Amino acid sequence: MRLLPDQDQTAYARTVRGILTDASPPQAARAWAAGDHAQGRALWRSLAATGLPALAVPEASGGLGWYPAALAAAFVEIGHAGAPGPLVETVALAAALPGTPSWSEDLLTGDLLATVADPAARGYAVDAHAADAAYVLTHRTGASPARGGGAPGPGSWAPAAGARPAALCVAAPCGAPLPSLDPTRHLTLCTPGEAVPGDTGRLRALATLLTAAQLLGAGQALLAGSVEYAGARHQFGRAIGSFQAVKHQLADAAVALEFAAPLLRGAALAVRGDAAADPRDLPAAKAACTGAAHRAARTALRVHGAVGYTDEYDLTLLLRKVHALRTAWGTEAACRAAVLADGPLPD
Amino acid sequence: MDLDLTSAEEAFRAEARAWLAAHVPAEPLPSLETAEGFAAHRAWERLLYDGGWSVVSWPRALGGREASLTEWLLFEEEYYAAGAPGRVSQNGINLLAPTLFAHGTEDQLARVLPAMASGETIWAQAWSEPEAGSDLASLRARAERTDRGGGGWLLSGQKTWSSRAAFADRAFGLFRTDPEAERHRGLSYLMFPLDAEGVTVRPIGRLDGKPAFAQIFLDRVFVPDADVIGEAQAGWRAAMSTAGNERGLTLRSPGRFTAAAARLRDLWRQYADPADTARAGQVADVWIKARAYQLAGYAAASAPGDPKAAIPSSMNKLFWSELDIELHDTALDLLGPGTAEITEGLEESAWLDGWTFAQAGPVYAGTNEIQRDIVAERVLGLPRGR
Structure with a gap:
């Protein structure tokens, strides 16, 4: 048993962090928000050059295999940096549509960005206007998924007999992109067009895992930025971080983030299909990472005072991203329901 | 990264599960915060000890199984999943024993730990005082030097909120041995009997009335040098190293x-x-x-x-x-x-x-x-x- 990242994974996360730091993500995010996607796409190409999307694609399709834990570690860094674009959706689609020959090569090089609407999102796809391909995932209907029974692994995400499976459909945009509170995101209403073959269970599982990872990273960055600010900002002749009222809020935010991290690792093992993993760890991790990031965001706003309420302060990009990701790919309520139903997926 | 158990860990868990299934009382024991319940829980500790399950992570020579941290976690999962009784000897096993392993003498380990493991001696903790709660280093109970009994200390003062003390046999705590020294300096970590001359234990009822803790009044209670843990005057460090x-x-x-x-x-x-x-x-x-x-x-x-x-x-x-x-x-x-x-x-x-x-x-x-x-x-x- 080892629930700690191994050396390779730690080294990989460090590489990803280095690329992100060099790329000045807040600048890329602000440009993306203003409709200039060049910097954000260049950043994604540099990340893809490390083999990032290939970690979700089988070797037979030109990828490296199935490495949810390494992907989650990378998306903690992406969340920490606040990199823009439908990156979770692109990687989740890469996992769901391996061997789609027309675009798989471009996907692995990072030249292609794709998006997909979460079935709970009522057809709103994030960044469809900026992506090269867009899909809609429709709701599964009928019986809930069976847990156990079959062999563990990606196959266990399949719906139970009698249910009509979720379908992955090409999206037909039917409206203008609408702004999100997270200025880097725009949402376009899409209707499902032609259905395409794809592993929808894998798609949802990976999207949920990586969104949770992104939330954890964003929460960690919000906490770190708040601690730094609380140490530098002086009022009443003292650093505000020396006041207990401030300290205790930051301590509580730190505890929530600290205990969300092991759940995320457990979830990565569940998505990988480990027999010893608990499939409930995926919805549990999404709920815990959401809760912890949301708490860190609220605390950051309070600790920063009026500065934390401004558009121009970079840390508030993360604060707003947490708000957007909170409901993406599994709301807290849906995740809690999945935990009680022994279901691996937040439906 | 994985959550796989080794075959040895699986076997350890299966053995614990089987033993607990065969031995955990069908009816819950009476509350350990009553005289009757305390005795029943002490007997349960003995049964655990005889089965080799009371202190799984300790050395074999002291009644343990040298369980790894993973095995200890598995044992605890099995223990509580089986609905086994609360551990009346927990203060000793989790607080005093780690301090003894780190700072105790061979003689202390041999005298204290086997009796702790078997439930023969149940330990209470004596940290807090009426004026020393969160600010533990402001404690006032003192120990004065004496030549009596080959050298030792005479404890005087008051401890309070002492868990298990209503029915326990012995207690451990910090005492001021150098009145001139400041706060956390000049404190010693001592073990003392609760039935000795000069000790008065007054149980305190918690919210539901059960005497889950007690006040301890000490009036020149003798403690031999052999019952000082670590160096005299360095008790704070010994206590904090395992806090x-x-x-x-x-x-x-x-x-x-x-x-x-x-x-x-x-x-x-x-x-x-x-x-x-x-x-x-x-x-x-x-x-x-x-x-x-x-x-x-x-x-x-x-x-x-x-x-x-x-x-x-x-x-x-x-x-x-x-x-x-x-x-x-x-x-x-x-x-x-x-x-x-x-x-x-x-x-x-x-x-x-x-x-x-x-x-x-x-x-x-x-x-x-x-x-x-x-x-x-x-x-x-x-x-x-x-």
């Missing part, structure tokens, strides 16, 4: 909470109004937190001794103590009017007993307010100050 045990994984093991969260889910299935999704959310949230604590334990066991692997003990203490309250609040809400307030006589009363115990969690072992200060200053690096 993390009380706040960390060892005192409140994850298995306790995963078992309780599973029982809460059963209770929810039995009692819940299916339309009450808010209640369902609370039940799920408790399960998620218990699982998070369990996985945090596995992470710590992945690289024992590596501080990067383990969550700091102050964070642990905040997490489990608040989880315990949330868990029992949810259970009582599910039980509803009537049942939720009945302290004895119903099977469900165990939830209220757990709730009452949980209320003490944010207070003992260093209040949660102090733990938040520690997290803020020592983990996050915020400036000192209140």
Whole structure:
């Protein structure tokens, strides 16, 4: 048993962090928000050059295999940096549509960005206007998924007999992109067009895992930025971080983030299909990472005072991203329901 | 990264499960905060010891199995899942023993630990005083030097909120041995008998009236030099070097909470109004937190001794103590009017007993307010100050 990242994974996360730091993500995010996607796409190409999307694609399709834990570690860094674009959706689609020959090569090089609407999102796809391909995932209907029974692994995400499976459909945009509170995101209403073959269970599982990872990273960055600010900002002749009222809020935010991290690792093992993993760890991790990031965001706003309420302060990009990701790919309520139903997926 | 157990770990777990299935009493023991219950729990400790399960992580020579941290976590999971009795010897095993392993003499290990493991000696802790709670270093109870009995100390003063002291045999605590020294200097860590001449124990009823702790009055109580742990005057360091045990994984093991969260889910299935999704959310949230604590334990066991692997003990203490309250609040809400307030006589009363115990969690072992200060200053690096 080892629930700690191994050396390779730690080294990989460090590489990803280095690329992100060099790329000045807040600048890329602000440009993306203003409709200039060049910097954000260049950043994604540099990340893809490390083999990032290939970690979700089988070797037979030109990828490296199935490495949810390494992907989650990378998306903690992406969340920490606040990199823009439908990156979770692109990687989740890469996992769901391996061997789609027309675009798989471009996907692995990072030249292609794709998006997909979460079935709970009522057809709103994030960044469809900026992506090269867009899909809609429709709701599964009928019986809930069976847990156990079959062999563990990606196959266990399949719906139970009698249910009509979720379908992955090409999206037909039917409206203008609408702004999100997270200025880097725009949402376009899409209707499902032609259905395409794809592993929808894998798609949802990976999207949920990586969104949770992104939330954890964003929460960690919000906490770190708040601690730094609380140490530098002086009022009443003292650093505000020396006041207990401030300290205790930051301590509580730190505890929530600290205990969300092991759940995320457990979830990565569940998505990988480990027999010893608990499939409930995926919805549990999404709920815990959401809760912890949301708490860190609220605390950051309070600790920063009026500065934390401004558009121009970079840390508030993360604060707003947490708000957007909170409901993406599994709301807290849906995740809690999945935990009680022994279901691996937040439906 | 994986959660796979080795075949040795699987075998260890299976052996523990089988033994517990054969030995855990079918009926719950009477509350350990009563004379009758205390005796029943002491007998249970003896049974555990005879089976080799009372101190699994200790050396074999002292009655243990040299279990790894992973095995200890598995044992605790099995123990609480089996509904086994609370551990009346917990103060000794989790607080005193680690200090003795770190600072005790060979003679002390041999005299104290086997009797602790078998339940022959049950230990109470004697840290707090009327004027020294969170600010433990301001304690006043003193020990004066004496030549009596080949050299030793005479203890005088008052200890309070002393868990288990109403019925325990011996106690351990800090005493001021150098009145000239400042605060945490000049303190010594001593062990003393609760039935000695000069000791008066006055039980204190907790919220439900049960004497879960006591005041201890000391009037020139003799302690030989052999019962000083570590160097005299260096007791603070010895006590603090293992204070993390009380706040960390060892005192409140994850298995306790995963078992309780599973029982809460059963209770929810039995009692819940299916339309009450808010209640369902609370039940799920408790399960998620218990699982998070369990996985945090596995992470710590992945690289024992590596501080990067383990969550700091102050964070642990905040997490489990608040989880315990949330868990029992949810259970009582599910039980509803009537049942939720009945302290004895119903099977469900165990939830209220757990709730009452949980209320003490944010207070003992260093209040949660102090733990938040520690997290803020020592983990996050915020400036000192209140």
